[in-house]
Amino acid sequence: xxxxxxxxxxxxxxxxxxxxxxxxxxxxxxxxxxxxxxxxxxxxxxxxxxxxxxxxxxxxxxxxxxxxxxxxxxxxxxxxxxxxxxxxxxxxxxxxxxxxxxxxxxxxxxxxxxxxxxxxxxxxxxxxxxxxxxxxxxxxxxxxxxxxxxxxxxxx
Numbered sequence: 001x002x003x004x005x006x007x008x009x010x011x012x013x014x015x016x017x018x019x020x021x022x023x024x025x026x027x028x029x030x031x032x033x034x035x036x037x038x039x040x041x042x043x044x045x046x047x048x049x050x051x052x053x054x055x056x057x058x059x060x061x062x063x064x065x066x067x068x069x070x071x072x073x074x075x076x077x078x079x080x081x082x083x084x085x086x087x088x089x090x091x092x093x094x095x096x097x098x099x100x101x102x103x104x105x106x107x108x109x110x111x112x113x114x115x116x117x118x119x120x121x122x123x124x125x126x127x128x129x130x131x132x133x134x135x136x137x138x139x140x141x142x143x144x145x146x147x148x149x150x151x152x153x154x155x156x
Contacts, residue, residue: 006031009056009113015086015137016054023130026123030115042087042104042112049100050091050117055083058110062087064102064149078102079148089138091117092124102149 006028010016043049045065062078090098124131
């Protein structure tokens, strides 16, 4: 398979691994490429979100702001994500924008694919087999993120 750089990134992404060439090409058409420097914020906790992101290169911390009492706040790193990992997903599941539950901050120079959750959802609706496969993967991804968040919060 002769891949574009975007499709190559999708092939290497754990979330999209094993999809057909046709499906990878269709998903690839939804993506644009963003470049980030260390410390750049990909998205902020509390903002509305409808994007999904795939890390093509680099490293991203998922961080959650927490109230530590007595007018103190802090940040907890929920997860450290690298090449091939997916961020975001609720808009794909819900079909609407949602309030982001954490922030994503780059730790290294990073190249990230970005696409709209509703666009992926529309693609999934057109192909039930693809839709079921990706919904199942989204459920596992969300389970893992919730477990990571609980684990991080227990360390406070």
